[in-house]
Amino acid sequence: MYKSLVMDRTAVATLESALIDIEWFDKYTIPDNSEDIRVVIRDSTVYILSNDADVNSRFLVVNLTENGVFRGSESKKRYFERILRVALHCFDRNVSLPIQWQAYHDGSRLSIYAESIRSDDQNRIYFDQNAGERGNLYAYAVTKGPQQLFLVNPDMVLYNEAVRWIDDAIYSEDVEQPPVGNLGILLSERIGTYIGGSTTLEQWLNNRLNTQQLKFVEKPHSAPVRLRGAAGTGKTQAMLVKCLKDMYDDESQLNTKTFAFLTHSSALAHEVVRGMLYSLDPSGRWQTLRTAGGETKIWIGTIYELAQQHLNYARKGVTPLAVDGREGREYQRILIDSSLKRILNNPHIVHGVLASEAEFLARLKNEESRPALIEEIMNEFACTLDAENIHKGSEAAEAYLRGRREKWQMDLPTADQRKTILEIHDVYRSLLKQERFLSMDQMIADYGRYLHSHEWEQLRDRDGFDVIFVDEYHYFNRVEAMTLHELFKSRAKESGGWPLFMAYDLKQSVNDAGLGGGFERFRNPGVGKSVEVELTENYRSTPQITRFLQDFDAAFPSADLEGEYNTFIAHSRGKDGEIPTLKIYDTNYELIDRVFEAAVDKARRIGGRRVAVLCLVDHLFDRYRDAGRISGKFVSIISRDDLKELQFARSRCVFSMPEYVAGLQFDTVYLIHADRTDLASDGFSPGARRRYINRIYLGASRAQETLYLVSSRERGGPSEVLSGPLENKTIVEV
Numbered sequence: 043m044y045k046s047l048v049m050d051r052t053a054v055a056t057l058e059s060a061l062i063d064i065e066w067f068d069k070y071t072i073p074d075n076s077e078d079i080r081v082v083i084r085d086s087t088v089y090i091l092s093n094d095a096d097v098n099s100r101f102l103v104v105n106l107t108e109n110g111v112f113r114g115s116e117s118k119k120r121y122f123e124r125i126l127r128v129a130l131h132c133f134d135r136n137v138s139l140p141i142q143w144q145a146y147h148d149g150s151r152l153s154i155y156a157e158s159i160r161s162d163d164q165n166r167i168y169f170d171q172n173a174g175e176r177g178n179l180y181a182y183a184v185t186k187g188p189q190q191l192f193l194v195n196p197d198m199v200l201y202n203e204a205v206r207w208i209d210d211a212i213y214s215e216d217v218e219q220p221p222v223g224n225l226g227i228l229l230s231e232r233i234g235t236y237i238g239g240s241t242t243l244e245q246w247l248n249n250r251l252n253t254q255q256l257k258f259v260e261k262p263h264s265a266p267v268r269l270r271g272a273a274g275t276g277k278t279q280a281m282l283v284k285c286l287k288d289m290y291d292d293e294s295q296l297n298t299k300t301f302a303f304l305t306h307s308s309a310l311a312h313e314v315v316r317g318m319l320y321s322l323d324p325s326g327r328w329q330t331l332r333t334a335g336g337e338t339k340i341w342i343g344t345i346y347e348l349a350q351q352h353l354n355y356a357r358k359g360v361t362p363l364a365v366d367g368r369e370g371r372e373y374q375r376i377l378i379d380s381s382l383k384r385i386l387n388n389p390h391i392v393h394g395v396l397a398s399e400a401e402f403l404a405r406l407k408n409e410e411s412r413p414a415l416i417e418e419i420m421n422e423f424a425c426t427l428d429a430e431n432i433h434k435g436s437e438a439a440e441a442y443l444r445g446r447r448e449k450w451q452m453d454l455p456t457a458d459q460r461k462t463i464l465e466i467h468d469v470y471r472s473l474l475k476q477e478r479f480l481s482m483d484q485m486i487a488d489y490g491r492y493l494h495s496h497e498w499e500q501l502r503d504r505d506g507f508d509v510i511f512v513d514e515y516h517y518f519n520r521v522e523a524m525t526l527h528e529l530f531k532s533r534a535k536e537s538g539g540w541p542l543f544m545a546y547d548l549k550q551s552v553n554d555a556g557l558g559g560g561f562e563r564f565r566n567p568g569v570g571k572s573v574e575v576e577l578t579e580n581y582r583s584t585p586q587i588t589r590f591l592q593d594f595d596a597a598f599p600s601a602d603l604e605g606e607y608n609t610f611i612a613h614s615r616g617k618d619g620e621i622p623t624l625k626i627y628d629t630n631y632e633l634i635d636r637v638f639e640a641a642v643d644k645a646r647r648i649g650g651r652r653v654a655v656l657c658l659v660d661h662l663f664d665r666y667r668d669a670g671r672i673s674g675k676f677v678s679i680i681s682r683d684d685l686k687e688l689q690f691a692r693s694r695c696v697f698s699m700p701e702y703v704a705g706l707q708f709d710t711v712y713l714i715h716a717d718r719t720d721l722a723s724d725g726f727s728p729g730a731r732r733r734y735i736n737r738i739y740l741g742a743s744r745a746q747e748t749l750y751l752v753s754s755r756e757r758g759g760p761s762e763v764l765s766g767p768l769e770n771k772t773i774v775e776v
């Protein structure tokens with residue numbers, strides 16, 4: 043019924059974190075308790091305006107007609123979410139666009155994918171970022187499949203009609219009263235606001251931070267600092283307090299420094315980090331700050347997004363393959379499986395290279411242990427070959443064949459075995475190429491080269507940063523970590539080193555990315571010798587859950603990882619709660635039925651986004667997600683980029699795997715399938731064992747109040763790693 047929608051920046055930011063249902067798109071109304079934003083209608087345009095809007099503001103204009111952005115779309119909600127994010131990106135410059143959206147620029151025109159790359163239709167949404175030549179963002183069309191930007195032209199008559207009444211709407215007193223009934227919108231908090239609570243920056247600095255956190259926050263910008271601490275010790279919190287404090291301090295002085303806050307996941311940056319910043323300063327002032335020279339003061343996002351900004355891949359028609367989500371990994375697994383099969387049919391390998399490697403060949407051929415083997419190979423590709431830019435025929439390959447291997451790496455004692463892995467890798471790369479996919483590691487390798495180019499040498503003092511914070515440093519592989527110091531402006535170096543602040547907990551990493559390049563890169567991350575600050579008090583979990591985590595700690599291998607791996611878990615600062623429990627069911631079906639019954643019951647009482655069922659086994663996770671018996675009971679998070687789904691949980695619980703909810707916390711966690719079978723199988727190397735234990739630790743440490751571990755007799759009963767805690771009664775069987 044309306045032809046266009048017009049919103050100012052603050053209204054966009056408010057709606058971007060709101061829960062919007064499909065009904066909202068019938069009327070575009072806002073609840074009347076929202077003090078900051080209001081709706082005004084003029085002709086056939088809806089204006090959603092905040093108190094900040096004035097004639098000089100920049101506006102988002104959306105074409106709602108039949109030829110507009112929702113044309114034929116079943117998923118207006120998702121399209122609209124993306125449009126809002128593009129608007130924030132365009133207005134603030136410090137909000138990045140996830141690389142999976144494949145943003146493509148041409149002059150002021152921009153297009154992105156309208157939906158997840160998992161969806162079949164390849165619709166793209168089109169924008170003009172300088173509509174009417176006054177910096178407005180006009181979302182004007184959608185096409186099936188990508189088209190040349192200059193061929194998709196905006197309807198400017200509609201645009202002019204939409205902006206004609208802006209001034210009038212801003213000063214208008216006649217605000218639309220919302221009808222009674224379901225408006226389809228709930229103005230809600232970001233996920234990070236829930237983690238950060240309602241404590242402001244000042245309160246944190248005056249009386250909340252503990253001594254160690256304060257010590258970290260007060261560190262000067264003259265050397266890199268590494269912040270180590272177990273899960274829930276307040277690493278992210280301390281990093282954000284420091285980031286905001288340093289930014290505001292600089293603003294009140296010379297106001298020259300620019301800051302970057304990097305994480306490994308785009309959604310974590312956008313939902314959690316920004317939400318926590320909003321908690322620290324609800325005015326949101328930090329996001330529009332500029333330096334005296336007019337530069338955006340803070341940039342928040344992933345290193346991939348920075349790489350994409352600089353390399354502009356979308357223009358070149360190649361798609362980076364994201365592997366930290368379930369689908370990306372599954373796809374990678376299929377490619378590795380095909381590559382392996384091809385190699386096993388290659389007589390040159392089977393009868394030549396592996397002629398005297400009967401045992402290894404049998405391992406490659408064994409179909410039963412294939413999934414575990416593929417897992418190992420995937421880790422070898424990501425954390426050694428791709429991370430170090432090693433491939434068949436390259437110079438580095440020679441060193442790979444003969445070099446010494448670290449204990450954490452896949453067990454490949456002979457050159458012939460490694461040669462075979464290189465061959466599999468080579469086939470895998472050609473399969474990727476056929477699909478015009480680029481792995482993230484290849485993208486970062488290219489980015490590393492770009493950062494050494496003359497072009498960057500010219501641009502770094504304009505586009506680089508003075509201070510860089512890196513959360514989740516344990517997810518950064520060696521090559522990614524090496525790009526960090528190239529991102530500084532050249533003036534950032536003070537006497538001792540560069541201001542790089544990194545937080546990590548190697549035990550939370552479910553792959554070995556953080557181990558590549560040895561521990562030296564933590565102590566000296568290429569920008570000078572780092573100073574260590576260790577956090578030891580757990581603020582997330584109850585004393586009972588913390589005691590279980592301490593006990594479980596003994597299951598980790600130690601010694602060989604030079605102290606960086608070990609984090610000390612001291613006591614909890616939380617209130618007392620129940621002792622974590624272990625539940626054992628006879629069959630997988632019984633397990634899943636009972637767990638979801640209980641989880642949904644709890645979700646109804648305390649809210650779905652506070653209850654999580656986390657599965658430890660990939661194939662079971664996939665199977666259950668499609669199982670009719672629990673459908674409708676959960677929202678699933680199958681990649682780190684799905685975090686927004688949490689907001690739609692309501693009375694359903696969250697269903698995911700530990701690695702996709704890293705950085706988050708839940709009141710209640712059911713950690714399912716901590717079964718004996720997994721560690722008992724032959725295919726498990728020491729590395730795979732460590733990663734498995736990391737996964738349990740990561741999952742269990744998401745719980746604040748209540749933790750259940752759940753096993754199935756069908757898969758051998760409780761995992762052996764639980765025997766210590768069971769003996770010490772830090773977990774009790776019920």
Ligand SMILES: Nc1ncnc2c1ncn2[C@@H]1O[C@H](COP(=O)(O)OP(=O)(O)OP(=O)(O)O)[C@@H](O)[C@H]1O
Nearest residue numbers: 237250251252273274275276277278279581582705
């Ligand atoms: N000094 C403190 N006093 C009270 N609460 C705190 C303190 N420090 C952190 N917290 C709270 O503890 C919770 C966990 O903090 P945070 O997410 O920063 O931990 P983390 O070390 O980054 O955890 P993880 O590594 O598991 O992601 C948050 O709710 C945070 O606000």
